[in-house]
Amino acid sequence: MPELPEVETVMRGFRDAFEGHRISHVTVNRPDLRWPFPADLREKLEGHHVLSFRRRAKYILVRLEGGWSMLLHLGMSGRLTIGRAGTNATPPAHEHLVLETDSGARAGLVDPRRFGMVDLVRTSEEDSHRLLAHLGMEPLSDAMTGPALAELFRGRRSPIKSALLDQKLIAGLGNIYVCEALFRCGIHPERQACTLTGEETAALAEAIPQILEQAIASGGSSLRDYVQADGTKGAFQDLHLVYGREGVPCPNCGAEHPIQRITQAGRSTFFCPTCQK
Template sequence: MPELPEVETVRRGLEPVMTGRRILQADVRRPDLRWPFPPGMAERLTGAHVVALRRRSKYILADLSTAETLLIHLGMSGRLLISGATLGSFHHPHPAPAKHDHVVLDLEGGARITFNDARRFGAMDLMPTEGAGAHPLLSALGPEPMGNDFHAAYLAARLRGRATPIKTALLDQHLVAGLGNIYVCEALFRAGIHPARLARDLTGAEVERLVPIIRDVLVDAIDAGGSSLKDYRQADGELGYFQHSFRVYDREGQVCVTPGCGAIVQRIVQSGRSSFFCPCCQPQ
């Protein structure tokens, strides 16, 4: 599942192509993805200008001139791909329609945005822009980890008395929005915190250290275009490269990257998800 860095990378790729442009034609080629599309979605999108392109957690939000916002969730295998536009020094012509191209947006200026989703776990919805935060998928989300509302005092208060592992706590989208398995593993490694430590047992100093480290990991991942493990691609079709910088994630059985450590990276399963850690750098 794409996490915050992957979704933000896609949003940044789409922004110069979509923002300020009119949707000349919206082609909706099936009635649903994970859930049914809203009624008349093609007609409601056609003719609208894209006023702004935002991200909330793992969702892309396109604010439209019609006072509606298009919500997009990539799901496990969804891709938003650009064609017919010059990106950097490369021109991407329109490809032939593919089997899993479910929604196609043709924009003024010649660009085309194609939502391709082989497994159909993605989603699209339309909602009033005013009060969009009340949408069922957005209303219960915690603060953005790169925003001003996510700070050490907030995190310490939310972890206080919480008898769940810190890894599980940070994956709770009600506590902080957008974090997923990869980047929580990486942040806990950099902070020297074992993923099985109970959230309530973290010291104030550990929480103070963890918050900026979470931000640093996310910034590093965004700068690298996200992590491509299976299906993820950037909006121009290119792979992300942060997987080449993993320090613990997916490195079970390999030597820890910390100079002079020599310990072997281990893996445990927590709430059905793999957690990777160094037993020396992250003592329990």
């Protein structure tokens, strides 16, 4: 599933092509993904200018004149392809929704597994939408501080990795970047969240935004299906220190201590048992 840096990267590509332009045509090639498309989707989009974009956790919000926003989630393997309308290129398979603007931009939502979703919400009520209302702090916001994390983890006996992945606490973090952040901070992923010291929560509050910003600058991590909006792969996978590197020597403590993989809550966790305590 695309994580925060990948969604942010896609959102920026979408924004660059569509912001300030009028949606001239909407093509719905199937009536649903995870859930049915809104019955009035075409009515709310066609003929309206795109005012701005926003990312909330792993969701993209497209704000339109008329007071409505389109809410988009890419699901497990969805992607948004940006190009030019009217070309002779064959549309990709599993392209379920197409938006075109008066400037000739084209966006196609491709989702082979159909775990993504599209919905409409009044712009003034975005944060009350059933999929957004429960979300926690944004890790790239000023709310991400050591004391704030310490308060979130207070009394929590769950593993720190599970706490960081809890979208009700911190919105948008995923498996890749949590593994990377815990490694940089020297924190074992199985540590109880409530045992972290003030120094450790401060280190996490600094490392998490740094890693996310580095990943965004690199276009995200292309491991399976993910590509940027222009169809090119991201490059941050080449900078992973632990994720997907089981058996590789630890970049900190060397060949005698290879990166290990364990399973937590059904997900692979990569870490160095020597460096992370």
